[in-house]
Amino acid sequence: MKVLTLRQHSPHASLLGELLGPDFEVRGVADVKKDSLDADVLVTTHLSPDEASAATAKLVHVPGAGYEGVAWNSLPDGCIGANVFCHEVPIAEYVLHAALSRVFAQHRPGALSDKTWPRAYLQREFRGELYGARMTIVGTGHIGQEVAKRAQAFGVATTGINRSGRAAAHFDTTAPIERIDEFLAQTDILVLCCPLDDTTRHLFDRERLARLPSTSLLINVARGGVIEEQALYEALRDQRIGAAVLDVWYQYPKTVDDDMAPSRYPFAELPNVSMTPHISGWSRGLLDRRYREIAENIRRLKQGDALANVIWPKR
Structure with a gap:
């Protein structure tokens, strides 16, 4: 054969x-x-x-x-x-790392010396917590369930969105895709891990992105095309979304010699965006x-x- x-x-x-x-x-x-x-x-x-x-x-x-x-x-x-x-376990670990990194975003690691230690200690800022956060996960398959399981261990409330609304392991709530808009305004962390097909392409357009709180974190480990490219860039540029961690993109090279950016828009210039080269499952x-x-x-x-x-x- x-x-x-x-x-x-x-x-x-x-x-x-x-x-x-x-x-x-x-x-x-x-x-x-x-x-x-x-x-x-x-x-x-x-x-x-x-x-x-x-x-x-x-x-x-x-x-x-x-x-x-x-x-x-x-x-x-x-x-x-x-x-x-x-690949569901390494992707789930990537998602939780992304969420935790946002919690610690204002605390940059560095050496504590006789010059930096007094100020670092006496003027330290309060940070956020994952505990009590509300996570909406679009896609309740292998990846979504592994993400939800780990998120629940941190005391995060998990809502799963799928086609049928059928219950899935490790989710506090599940709902069909037709009801997604009901949950976005209460979402602290939005995780996209659904397949890309005719029903999910540009699922998140300008109008749907606008339903997210301005403090929300968006993590995309699905496909770039699940979010309308220009709408995502402008929402992050104008800080209508708090931050995004993007591991999947809109343009992919065929060879290492291709002169190509991952998007037509300069996401790399935005301070509230973390970019990785499709590595979330690459363990x-x-x-x-x-x-x-x-x-x-x-x-x-x-x-x-x-x-x-x-x-x-x-x-």
Whole structure:
């Protein structure tokens, strides 16, 4: 069985090959062309319509949770799509770190010397607390539940927003997406960890962002497109939102030589914005966990068994 890992995932072919063993041919393809997609399995986060229609794969496996970059409707009949998680714990830790960093924002670490210690001690400022804060989490899946579990340990009240309003573990309250506006005005910390699709693209536009308190903290570990780009920049620039921690963006490079900013707007100039390069789930051990699950799914495909985390065809 032939397996290709594509583009930025091409360096991981050796890891997947070790996990699958000698019965599988695994190769990385950094420079993807339509005539280079002849394989049983493609491991990728992006396939254009032309690439998808040229593929012969029985399985397209996304090596992460987000799958909006694949033109699923253009894949050949009978092709299955699957994704994988394993990143919810490091992302949840990132979110809590972001929230705690905001609490301690006015206290910059530094050495205490005979010159700085007296003033630092006698004129120290009161800081905030996470205890008693109200956190609204959009998305109650793997990531949302891990965030809520950790937030509750700090005494944070958690509200989960999902499509159905169905209850989920570790949330004090859950509500359907249609009721989201009811909760925003009482939100201290807004965490976005939902998928990006037609129902969530620009879910937060200018009007919805305006419902947040001016002291609120927004943490986006979902996708940039969940928030309208210009509206977010202007709300932060004008301090209609207290602060934001942004790990997901609007423009992504294809190579390290691309001359490209993460947004069309200068978020880096704003003092109330923390920017990270899509690293919230990028922890040591992540690749091994993910590729073990991918390898198991590929073995299931070869054996004719049911696959895990099937996302295409839609059920």
